[in-house]
Amino acid sequence: MSETPEEPxxxxxxxxxxxxxxxxxxxxxxxxxxxxxxxxxxxxHAKNAERIVAALxxxxxxxxxxxxxxxxxxxxxxxxxxxxxxxxxxxxxSNVALGTTLAIxxxxxxxxxxxWVRHLTPNIEIEEERHDLASxxxxxxxFKREFAEGAAISQVTRRPIVRRTMLLATAPLALAPLVLxxxxxxxxxxxxxxxxxxxxxxxxxxxxxRPLRPADISTPGxxxxxxxxxxxxxxxxxxxxxxxLIKFAPGELHVPTNYNGGTLVSTMNWTVDNxxxxxxxxxxxxxxxxxxxxxxxxxxxxxxxxxxDAANGANVIFGPAARALPQLPLMxxxxxxxxxxxxxxxxxxxxxxxxx
Amino acid sequence: MSDDAVKxxxxxxxxxxxxxxxFHGAKGxxxxxxxxxxxxxxxxxxxxxxxxxxxxxxxxxxxxLFFVPSAAPVAYHGSYxxxxxxxxxxxxxxxxxxxFDIRGGLLVRQIHHWAALMFxxxxxxxxxxxxxxxxxxxxxxxxxxxxxxxxxxxxxxGLFGYSLPDDQLSGAGLRIFAGVLExxxxxxxxxxxxxxxxxxxxxxxxxxMYILHVFLIPGIILALVAAHLFIMFHQKHTxxxxxxxxxxxxxxxxxxxxxLLKGQAWFFFIFGALALLATFAQINPVWLYGPxxxxxxxxxxQPDFYMGILEGALRMMPAWEINFLGHTLSLSVLIPxxxxxxxxxxxxxxxxxxxxxxxxxxxxxxxxxxxxxxxxRTGFGVAAVCWYLILLLEGANxxxxxxFQIPLYTITWISRVAFFVVPIGAYFxxxxxxxxxxxxxxxxxxxGVEIGIIRQLPSGEFIEEERPLNEEERGVIDSRHVLxxxxxxxxxxxxxxxxxxxxxxxxxxxxxxxxxxTETIAVPDGHGAVxxxxxxxxxxxxxxxxxxxxxx
Numbered sequence: 013m014s015e016t017p018e019e020p021x022x023x024x025x026x027x028x029x030x031x032x033x034x035x036x037x038x039x040x041x042x043x044x045x046x047x048x049x050x051x052x053x054x055x056x057h058a059k060n061a062e063r064i065v066a067a068l069x070x071x072x073x074x075x076x077x078x079x080x081x082x083x084x085x086x087x088x089x090x091x092x093x094x095x096x097x098x099x100x101x102x103x104x105x106s107n108v109a110l111g112t113t114l115a116i117x118x119x120x121x122x123x124x125x126x127x128w129v130r131h132l133t134p135n136i137e138i139e140e141e142r143h144d145l146a147s148x149x150x151x152x153x154x155f156k157r158e159f160a161e162g163a164a165i166s167q168v169t170r171r172p173i174v175r176r177t178m179l180l181a182t183a184p185l186a187l188a189p190l191v192l193x194x195x196x197x198x199x200x201x202x203x204x205x206x207x208x209x210x211x212x213x214x215x216x217x218x219x220x221x222r223p224l225r226p227a228d229i230s231t232p233g234x235x236x237x238x239x240x241x242x243x244x245x246x247x248x249x250x251x252x253x254x255x256x257l258i259k260f261a262p263g264e265l266h267v268p269t270n271y272n273g274g275t276l277v278s279t280m281n282w283t284v285d286n287x288x289x290x291x292x293x294x295x296x297x298x299x300x301x302x303x304x305x306x307x308x309x310x311x312x313x314x315x316x317x318x319x320x321d322a323a324n325g326a327n328v329i330f331g332p333a334a335r336a337l338p339q340l341p342l343m344x345x346x347x348x349x350x351x352x353x354x355x356x357x358x359x360x361x362x363x364x365x366x367x368x
Numbered sequence: 369m370s371d372d373a374v375k376x377x378x379x380x381x382x383x384x385x386x387x388x389x390x391f392h393g394a395k396g397x398x399x400x401x402x403x404x405x406x407x408x409x410x411x412x413x414x415x416x417x418x419x420x421x422x423x424x425x426x427x428x429x430x431x432x433l434f435f436v437p438s439a440a441p442v443a444y445h446g447s448y449x450x451x452x453x454x455x456x457x458x459x460x461x462x463x464x465x466x467x468f469d470i471r472g473g474l475l476v477r478q479i480h481h482w483a484a485l486m487f488x489x490x491x492x493x494x495x496x497x498x499x500x501x502x503x504x505x506x507x508x509x510x511x512x513x514x515x516x517x518x519x520x521x522x523x524x525x526g527l528f529g530y531s532l533p534d535d536q537l538s539g540a541g542l543r544i545f546a547g548v549l550e551x552x553x554x555x556x557x558x559x560x561x562x563x564x565x566x567x568x569x570x571x572x573x574x575x576x577m578y579i580l581h582v583f584l585i586p587g588i589i590l591a592l593v594a595a596h597l598f599i600m601f602h603q604k605h606t607x608x609x610x611x612x613x614x615x616x617x618x619x620x621x622x623x624x625x626x627x628l629l630k631g632q633a634w635f636f637f638i639f640g641a642l643a644l645l646a647t648f649a650q651i652n653p654v655w656l657y658g659p660x661x662x663x664x665x666x667x668x669x670q671p672d673f674y675m676g677i678l679e680g681a682l683r684m685m686p687a688w689e690i691n692f693l694g695h696t697l698s699l700s701v702l703i704p705x706x707x708x709x710x711x712x713x714x715x716x717x718x719x720x721x722x723x724x725x726x727x728x729x730x731x732x733x734x735x736x737x738x739x740x741x742x743x744x745r746t747g748f749g750v751a752a753v754c755w756y757l758i759l760l761l762e763g764a765n766x767x768x769x770x771x772f773q774i775p776l777y778t779i780t781w782i783s784r785v786a787f788f789v790v791p792i793g794a795y796f797x798x799x800x801x802x803x804x805x806x807x808x809x810x811x812x813x814x815x816g817v818e819i820g821i822i823r824q825l826p827s828g829e830f831i832e833e834e835r836p837l838n839e840e841e842r843g844v845i846d847s848r849h850v851l852x853x854x855x856x857x858x859x860x861x862x863x864x865x866x867x868x869x870x871x872x873x874x875x876x877x878x879x880x881x882x883x884x885x886t887e888t889i890a891v892p893d894g895h896g897a898v899x900x901x902x903x904x905x906x907x908x909x910x911x912x913x914x915x916x917x918x919x920x
Binding site for chain 2: 037083084086088089090091099100104106107108110111112114115116117118119121122123124125126127128129133136137138140141142147189193195196197199200203204218239245247248251252254265286292297298299303307314315316317318327328330331332333334335361362363364365366367368
């Protein structure tokens with residue numbers, strides 16, 4: 013094992029004196045003189061290590077070939093696998109074969125490299141001097157002087173009108189990229205305040221697109237998610253207009269007449285046949301509320317666990333949502349189906365600055 | 369010395385000569401060959417992040433060949449028959465095709481996702497190592513800031529990445545993202561409308577996230593990684609306190625061949641581990657979630673773990689909304705969505721400068737601190753880790769409630785209290801532990817190490833046998849860099865004006881902070897133990913027999 017030339021680094025340099033010449037440990041002066049021996053300390057040990065490293069690299073080679081073989085041999089996709097074959101099983105098989113061979117190849121390469129460096133190379137440690145990061149005082153001084161000179165020559169300090177007009181000229185150009193972003197989308201305007209619900213628009217089930225009569229809803233029942241009829245393919249409309257219907261046993265529903273400031277937000281008159289409709293969009297950050305506990309009439313948003321009391325105007329009883337779920341006024345249309353009596357009287361979903 | 373060991377193959381010689389004729393490379397590259405890299409297991413943590421990033425670039429490029437970043441609806445008729453006939457976006461369809469119809473597609477997709485998690489875990493572990501050893505101190509503050517930038521960008525990159533497949537789970541995540549954006553005062557609705565090209569969900573967001581995810585953000589990350597590495601290279605790596613390591617040297621193995629081989633081994637190990645995970649540990653099975661529809665949701669929806677603190681903060685926050693001059697200020701969204709994470713990153717970014725201000729220590733540090741020797745920093749770091757973990761666990765409160773049969777609301781209340789109490793407790797406990805360890809070190813310096821033998825003297829007295837510290841142990845313990853308390857500020861300067869340091873809340877805060885930072889366990893005089901490497905005069909000559917420490 014070779015030792016580093018144990019040259020003392022010498023006393024700390026006094027600030028301001030020139031930097032000492034590079035130490036021999038940094039840059040060996042004689043490029044022809046080898047500093048280290050490549051001879052292993054223990055020839056037998058090195059020979060063993062060599063065999064193991066070579067064996068691991070051969071293993072990596074074999075596994076790598078296996079990867080290619082698995083790619084060629086194991087088909088996936090319905091158009092290529094044999095009739096009656098299971099696509100998912102084919103993918104699983106291919107994934108395991110490809111992944112295992114790849115992992116073996118990579119890990120064998122890693123292990124080989126590690127044994128190589130740990131057991132084949134002699135353990136050499138060297139020492140390098142750290143040089144001061146700060147420049148010499150005279151260099152700093154020279155830099156300052158030359159910078160000041162350059163600035164003076166450029167006239168930038170002497171002619172403020174040039175400097176200021178140049179800054180002025182770049183200001184709109186710097187703003188231009190932001191201005192260009194303007195057309196990324198329409199302005200919000202009042203879009204967040206309205207949904208597609210309007211008087212007489214029927215509520216249909218989300219799954220079957222079936223209109224509902226009050227008698228179709230059992231009591232005590234779970235919550236039923238309904239959407240405005242005809243909007244099943246309009247994601248933007250659905251993201252705001254999803255509504256949950258809950259039918260209560262007589263006397264269980266205590267929807268108060270709720271005002272939010274001057275705005276009417278829920279009232280007993282908006283229910284039909286003990287069926288109440290609330291927005292499905294959580295007033296916290298907009299997840300669809302989905303979990304309903306029949307015995308307590310609690311609606312839970314699965315995202316952040318805001319909990320609303322369905323029997324009492326969907327007021328918040330726990331969690332981060334600050335406002336009740338807006339109630340949708342209901343009516344029965346001429347054919348006896350449940351429909352909206354109007355749009356929501358307040359914005360649905362998360363709060364926003366302009367909501368007021 | 370065998371001769372063949374130093375002979376350069378003619379080919380390399382030729383190439384080297386060819387290159388040197390054109391680029392004058394021999395001199396500079398030669399320095400690189402012998403560049404010293406200090407060795408410590410914890411120095412590999414950042415390297416995990418680096419190699420994970422390389423793997424992310426490789427696998428991401430492959431995925432981009434097949435992924436279609438479009439929200440256009442199509443009816444699915446691919447190999448995964450359970451979704452046959454379902455209308456979905458092209459993004460989701462192409463993700464299914466990558467998973468089921470392209471050989472190796474699933475493997476690469478899963479490697480990509482696991483590598484993203486590995487990237488973020490490694491960044492966190494690396495940052496904790498840098499923090500607790502004080503490796504961010506002068507002259508490395510800029511690299512600390514770059515690291516925080518990389519962490520932030522990594523979160524954003526991950527969010528956009530896992531949102532691209534347009535599955536039910538990630539769509540719910542985007543809905544939350546839009547909701548948080550809308551909660552931002554004044555510009556929030558505009559930001560949301562501009563990102564989504566109108567109302568949520570729209571069709572614009574997927575191609576927009578795609579270009580951010582595959583081009584802009586990785587480009588910035590790549591540039592920052594390059595700067596990070598270059599600065600590290602230029603300033604030379606810190607080293608751990610050990611015998612022979614000083615502030616003025618770097619001890620370790622040369623870049624060529626040691627670091628090259630070790631780096632190669634490490635890259636293959638990480639890639640291999642990710643391949644194993646991708647083979648046997650399923651991640652983000654989007655085919656089980658189904659395509660995104662705005663009104664569906666599943667319980668126990670969790671984002672990737674690095675977004676967990678945002679999720680936890682949103683769940684923890686009690687309802688709070690105020691009307692501000694006729695405008696809605698949704699504090700129950702704003703505080704967890706922006707303020708908490710903002711505090712986290714701002715405090716982390718300012719910490720090196722705060723420490724300099726509080727300690728008055730403006731010197732260069734190349735030897736890392738042992739965490740015990742910086743009790744305030746270590747205590748603060750542990751407090752921050754606790755804070756982070758509480759938020760992360762609260763982000764999975766529904767899973768915890770289910771697994772441990774604890775009521776959901778109870779968990780949320782526990783986390784609300786723990787959020788304030790646990791970090792403070794953790795700080796004081798950690799600080800005491802650090803000081804206790806310092807006391808133990810001081811004891812070892814003055815008395816040596818107990819070797820586990822108790823001897824009875826003829827007088828009947830029992831004594832413990834001790835042996836003096838050896839050079840290696842002394843080198844580690846002696847590394848302590850003792851911070852002197854700042855001199856009490858002059859009440860008035862020579863003109864009779866009260867000095868700025870003495871008055872005002874800042875002056876008082878600084879004195880208070882300085883007292884905390886400089887609290888330490890003194891080593892009895894004469895043992896020369898209080899001086900770190902290269903920080904002053906040699907003391908304790910009469911104890912040279914025990915082993916006077918080495919000064920350069």
